[in-house]
Amino acid sequence: MNKIILKYGIFGGMAASLVMxxxxxxxxxxxxxxxxxxxxxxxxxxxxxxxxxxxxKLRNENNGILPFGKAFLCGVGIVFIAATIYVLTxxxxxxNFFPNFMDHYSDLALKETPPEExxxxxxxxEAYKDMYKTPIGVIxxxxxxxxxxxxxxxxxxxxxxxxx
Numbered sequence: 001m002n003k004i005i006l007k008y009g010i011f012g013g014m015a016a017s018l019v020m021x022x023x024x025x026x027x028x029x030x031x032x033x034x035x036x037x038x039x040x041x042x043x044x045x046x047x048x049x050x051x052x053x054x055x056x057k058l059r060n061e062n063n064g065i066l067p068f069g070k071a072f073l074c075g076v077g078i079v080f081i082a083a084t085i086y087v088l089t090x091x092x093x094x095x096n097f098f099p100n101f102m103d104h105y106s107d108l109a110l111k112e113t114p115p116e117e118x119x120x121x122x123x124x125x126e127a128y129k130d131m132y133k134t135p136i137g138v139i140x141x142x143x144x145x146x147x148x149x150x151x152x153x154x155x156x157x158x159x160x161x162x163x164x
Contacts (some may be wrong), residue, residue: 001058005074008054009081016047016082016146017089024093028102044146047082048153051075055161058159062071068162074152089143093133102132 020043026033058074059066094101106125113121131137 001070001074001077004054004058004061005077006081006100008050008057009078010085012050012078012082013046013085013089014044015094015159019043019046019084020089021093024098024101027101029096031104034112044149047146048079048150049117051078051084051150051154052139052161054078054156055157059161059163064163066163068158071158071162072154075157079147079154083143083150086140086146087142091138094138102129105129 008146023039024041055066055071055074058071098104102125106129109122109125110118128141131141
């Protein structure tokens with residue numbers, strides 16, 4: 001099971017990191033344009049696909065028998081590895097190539113915010129900027145992009161793909 005978790009976690013992390021790197025490069029070279037939210041969601045779905053593939057591979061290796069707990073742990077392990085690679089890639093990009101990301105992101109987010117929500121959005125973005133002042137904050141916020149939804153996705157996959 002560990003080999004499956006590692007293999008599919010690395011594939012998922014590499015896929016998500018590749019798309020995220022392209023998005024960051026595009027944002028940096030086109031500062032006035034926003035990136036469609038669906039591209040970011042595509043990144044996560046691409047990584048989560050490897051959860052499904054990993055659980056199916058584990059079930060096939062166990063002669064079609066896979067209890068829910070083992071399937072869920074496999075999915076969570078895959079998403080943890082993938083999210084860790086994603087976080088490490090973002091740390092490299094952020095600290096070496098795009099250190100003004102939060103300012104850039106804030107400007108774009110405020111442009112798209114309706115006037116009645118502007119005060120609340122500014123406060124939210126200031127909180128994110130404060131978290132981004134430390135590496136721990138950057139790491140936590142980046143994990144929050146991918147890991148929680150990945151755990152939910154693993155739960156759903158484990159429920160669907162389990163077999164007794």
